[in-house]
Amino acid sequence: MEFSWDLVINAIVTGVVLGGFYASVAIGVTIAFGMLDIVNIAHPAFMIAGAYLAFWGSEKFGFDPFVSIAVFAPSGYLFGRAFYRAYHFFFERRGDESLQGLAFFFGILFIVEIGIVLIFGVDYRSITQPYLESTIGVGFVSVPWRMLVPFLVGLGMLGSVYLYLSRTFTGRTILAVSQDVEALRLIGANPIRAKEIAFGIAVATAIVAGVLLIIIQPVEPSITREYIGRAFAICVLGGIASIPGTLVASLILGVAEALTTTFYGPSWSPAVSFGLLLLTLIFRPAGIFGR
Amino acid sequence: MSGQALSAPELRKPAPVSGRSRTGLAIVLIGVVLLAATMVLGSHIGEYYYLATYTILQFIVLGTAWNILGGYGGYVNFGTAGFFAIGCYTTIILNKIFPMPLLFEMLVAAATAGVVGLGTGYLTLRLRGVFFSIATLALAIVLQTLIVNWSFVGGARGVYVIRPAVSGIFVSYAQFLVVLMLGLAIFAVVVAWAVEKSWIGIGLAAIRDDEAAAETSGVPSLRLKLIATTMSGALMGMAGAPFPYYVTYVDPATAFGLAIAVNSIAMPLVGGTATWWGPVVGAILLGSAQQILTVTISSAANLFIVGVLLVVFVTVAPRGVVGIVRGWKRGRK
Amino acid sequence: MIAKILEATGVTKRFDGFAALTSVDFTLLKGERVGLIGPNGSGKSTFVNCLTGILAPDDGSIIFDGNDITKTPAWLRARRGLARTYQIPRPFRGMTVQENIEVPLRFAVGHTSAGTISEAAQVILDQVGLGEKADLSPKGLTQVELRKLELGRALAAQPKVLIADEVMAGLSESEVDEILALLNRLNAEGISILLIEHIMRAVMLFAQRIVVIVAGSKIADGLPDEVMQQEDVERAYLGE
Numbered sequence: 001m002e003f004s005w006d007l008v009i010n011a012i013v014t015g016v017v018l019g020g021f022y023a024s025v026a027i028g029v030t031i032a033f034g035m036l037d038i039v040n041i042a043h044p045a046f047m048i049a050g051a052y053l054a055f056w057g058s059e060k061f062g063f064d065p066f067v068s069i070a071v072f073a074p075s076g077y078l079f080g081r082a083f084y085r086a087y088h089f090f091f092e093r094r095g096d097e098s099l100q101g102l103a104f105f106f107g108i109l110f111i112v113e114i115g116i117v118l119i120f121g122v123d124y125r126s127i128t129q130p131y132l133e134s135t136i137g138v139g140f141v142s143v144p145w146r147m148l149v150p151f152l153v154g155l156g157m158l159g160s161v162y163l164y165l166s167r168t169f170t171g172r173t174i175l176a177v178s179q180d181v182e183a184l185r186l187i188g189a190n191p192i193r194a195k196e197i198a199f200g201i202a203v204a205t206a207i208v209a210g211v212l213l214i215i216i217q218p219v220e221p222s223i224t225r226e227y228i229g230r231a232f233a234i235c236v237l238g239g240i241a242s243i244p245g246t247l248v249a250s251l252i253l254g255v256a257e258a259l260t261t262t263f264y265g266p267s268w269s270p271a272v273s274f275g276l277l278l279l280t281l282i283f284r285p286a287g288i289f290g291r
Numbered sequence: 292m293s294g295q296a297l298s299a300p301e302l303r304k305p306a307p308v309s310g311r312s313r314t315g316l317a318i319v320l321i322g323v324v325l326l327a328a329t330m331v332l333g334s335h336i337g338e339y340y341y342l343a344t345y346t347i348l349q350f351i352v353l354g355t356a357w358n359i360l361g362g363y364g365g366y367v368n369f370g371t372a373g374f375f376a377i378g379c380y381t382t383i384i385l386n387k388i389f390p391m392p393l394l395f396e397m398l399v400a401a402a403t404a405g406v407v408g409l410g411t412g413y414l415t416l417r418l419r420g421v422f423f424s425i426a427t428l429a430l431a432i433v434l435q436t437l438i439v440n441w442s443f444v445g446g447a448r449g450v451y452v453i454r455p456a457v458s459g460i461f462v463s464y465a466q467f468l469v470v471l472m473l474g475l476a477i478f479a480v481v482v483a484w485a486v487e488k489s490w491i492g493i494g495l496a497a498i499r500d501d502e503a504a505a506e507t508s509g510v511p512s513l514r515l516k517l518i519a520t521t522m523s524g525a526l527m528g529m530a531g532a533p534f535p536y537y538v539t540y541v542d543p544a545t546a547f548g549l550a551i552a553v554n555s556i557a558m559p560l561v562g563g564t565a566t567w568w569g570p571v572v573g574a575i576l577l578g579s580a581q582q583i584l585t586v587t588i589s590s591a592a593n594l595f596i597v598g599v600l601l602v603v604f605v606t607v608a609p610r611g612v613v614g615i616v617r618g619w620k621r622g623r624k
Numbered sequence: 625m626i627a628k629i630l631e632a633t634g635v636t637k638r639f640d641g642f643a644a645l646t647s648v649d650f651t652l653l654k655g656e657r658v659g660l661i662g663p664n665g666s667g668k669s670t671f672v673n674c675l676t677g678i679l680a681p682d683d684g685s686i687i688f689d690g691n692d693i694t695k696t697p698a699w700l701r702a703r704r705g706l707a708r709t710y711q712i713p714r715p716f717r718g719m720t721v722q723e724n725i726e727v728p729l730r731f732a733v734g735h736t737s738a739g740t741i742s743e744a745a746q747v748i749l750d751q752v753g754l755g756e757k758a759d760l761s762p763k764g765l766t767q768v769e770l771r772k773l774e775l776g777r778a779l780a781a782q783p784k785v786l787i788a789d790e791v792m793a794g795l796s797e798s799e800v801d802e803i804l805a806l807l808n809r810l811n812a813e814g815i816s817i818l819l820i821e822h823i824m825r826a827v828m829l830f831a832q833r834i835v836v837i838v839a840g841s842k843i844a845d846g847l848p849d850e851v852m853q854q855e856d857v858e859r860a861y862l863g864e
Binding site for chain 3 (some may be wrong): 490493494496497499500501503504505506507508509510511512513565
């Protein structure tokens with residue numbers, strides 16, 4: 001593949017747009033893992049479930065993806081809260097071993113992925129909307145709407161979460177929990193409830209990310225595992241609990257993948273995120289904005 | 292404060308330790324008996340049963356190997372499939388450039404997988420346990436991507452492997468594979484048992500319970516974790532080396548497959564991670580169940596059930612079958 | 625001139641811009657009993673973590689028994705005779721009380737025979753008063769028993785220096801006296817002790833010398849009565 005600036009610039013633009021979407025995937029991990037110390041490797045499974053919910057909504061009820069978001073994200077939030085209560089009851093209280101916790105989330109990840117295979121099969125599923133079909137072009141750079149929309153929604157979601165966490169009382173309680181559970185108890189706030197709400201938000205963002213995913217591309221169940229790498233690579237590279245970090249890391253990953261795909265082909269792209277993750281863990285585990 | 296030494300059962304000694312080398316000897320003896328039985332039964336058993344037994348034995352090895360680092364040390368390896376695949380592809384590569392007997396291929400696989408385990412461990416075991424786990428997942432996917440893009444080993448299309456002729460004492464190649472895997476299983480279990488009772492096992496247990504306290508008690512935690520990771524990886528590689536001859540067609544999707552990934556974690560957790568016989572029980576129970584069920588339901592449904600069992604056990608019976616048995620024994624006293 | 629057993633010079637530790645310790649100098653002589661006090665969050669635990677090797681200081685050096693251990697891993701320091709207890713007891717919960725003691729016997733001291741290890745463990749258990757609880761799980765121990773287990777484990781490493789990190793927190797008066805008596809016995813046997821404590825009564829009774837750390841810096845180092853009279857020490861504890 002010969003080198004040309006056109007290709008590079010297009011790749012970078014694509015990468016940035018993709019990065020915005022990736023941010024929506026990773027924000028849930030930043031909250032659950034970065035702030036609450038819950039190793040939710042099942043997060044991509046919740047995302048894929050969101051994608052398939054959007055598919056089902058579209059097939060069965062003719063839901064536009066935004067309608068799907070409006071319907072399924074709140075359910076995801078409630079489910080997330082219930083899920084955290086169960087997780088807290090069975091695992092966090094025991095306090096013994098993270099072995100069990102990790103195995104638990106791995107099991108959940110697995111069940112969701114195989115469950116989707118059983119219900120929907122392994123074929124690619126997609127949804128189409130007429131207004132997503134067109135492309136926006138500036139000079140020699142063009143970006144399809146089906147990618148631009150997730151980029152914008154992804155950024156919007158990141159911004160909303162950031163505002164929520166820094167401006168509302170519950171949000172600030174969540175941030176405080178991530179830093180010092182003891183101090184929180186001393187001032188009488190309930191860390192469990194804060195964590196529950198935070199986890200609910202994390203799952204809701206996963207559902208939204210899933211809907212965005214199926215807007216960008218057709219989905220099939222095994223995509224789940226690729227996204228473990230992406231989500232955690234972004235979270236770690238960004239500094240674990242930093243939202244600005246999540247954004248910057250998402251953009252870096254998006255561009256890295258886009259450049260790799262352009263010059264080496266798409267079959268190498270799963271390795272990019274995991275490779276980036278390994279490199280970060282080895283050389284700078286605290287990430288860019290990390291403590 | 293002092294006074295009665297009696298106390299509630301749940302506060303008693305967690306694990307009775309008895310008959311040290313007797314156990315090791317018993318394992319070997321049972322293994323030899325099973326080996327003899329396999330040879331004697333010969334062609335009275337259908338090929339299907341040999342292959343089903345092979346699968347279960349393979350999982351005994353994988354589960355036992357996983358448990359040396361996971362159960363004993365508390366470090367969860369999500370990338371068992373990666374190490375298993377290293378074994379598979381070592382055989383495939385050797386076949387193409389430097390053919391040798393399977394036994395030697397297994398040794399090369401052990402060395403390769405062991406070195407990869409050591410390397411991964413060296414790079415990530417200084418970090419929190421969860422980062423090691425994610426790194427093992429990353430490793431498996433990176434390896435898979437490399438293989439998929441490497442046409443020498445067949446890339447995504449896979450390769451066909453021809454079974455060599457088997458020596459006259461075996462009635463079929465399938466029987467030979469079972470005997471080989473049985474030997475490996477005995478070896479793996481004896482290694483796990485020996486590690487558990489040795490200073491390595493005790494050190495790993497301390498690390499699992501509280502790594503910082505272990506360090507300040509003199510336990511060289513990085514060293515022990517590396518030993519465990521290397522052993523674990525090497526055994527997994529050895530389990531993968533005969534696989535190409537078992538399936539005769541290998542592609543990355545199978546070698547790096549979901550079945551390997553989930554079973555190698557589910558079996559020790561269901562069986563019990565605290566001791567060497569937990570993964571064995573787990574492999575036999577879950578392995579047999581899957582073999583029986585595959586006939587009636589799809590393999591996806593099969594794996595789904597394994598996943599559910601994993602979640603159920605880890606939630607309500609975290610000590611696995613081992614825990615249940617020990618609790619029952621304590622109750623009877 | 626009594627030899628120094630532990631000497632820290634210029635120890636500095638930062639956490640992403642926040643200076644937890646700033647150029648702390650500290651000396652412990654052979655056989656000495658030193659108390660380390662300071663308000664919560666002043667950096668005492670960080671200092672202990674640097675001394676024992678759990679954290680690596682950003683600057684400074686640590687010399688133990690004549691050897692520079694600044695880059696030595698924690699487990700090797702334990703083997704050389706630097707032992708500690710933890711503020712919040714951290715027993716090995718999957719093992720019995722005796723097995724807890726056996727870990728340092730095996731790893732810090734290097735015994736290999738099961739018989740020797742078992743006997744030595746029982747001796748230590750008796751020394752700290754846990755002889756009857758040898759076969760129990762740590763989950764069944766009371767707070768003071770857990771503290772004794774911490775001390776027992778530190779003791780089993782045959783330490784030259786024992787760092788007791790808030791080992792008396794939350795205990796009753798008589799329990800504090802019990803632990804003090806134990807520490808005094810250990811000191812009489814030749815172990816140099818660094819006692820980090822909030823319970824001033826215990827520190828005044830026990831320490832030959834007191835060091836005060838406030839906001840990451842050492843502000844006082846001397847005889848107990850003199851140090852406690854110092855203005856800045858009073859201020860740190862009583863406020864302006």
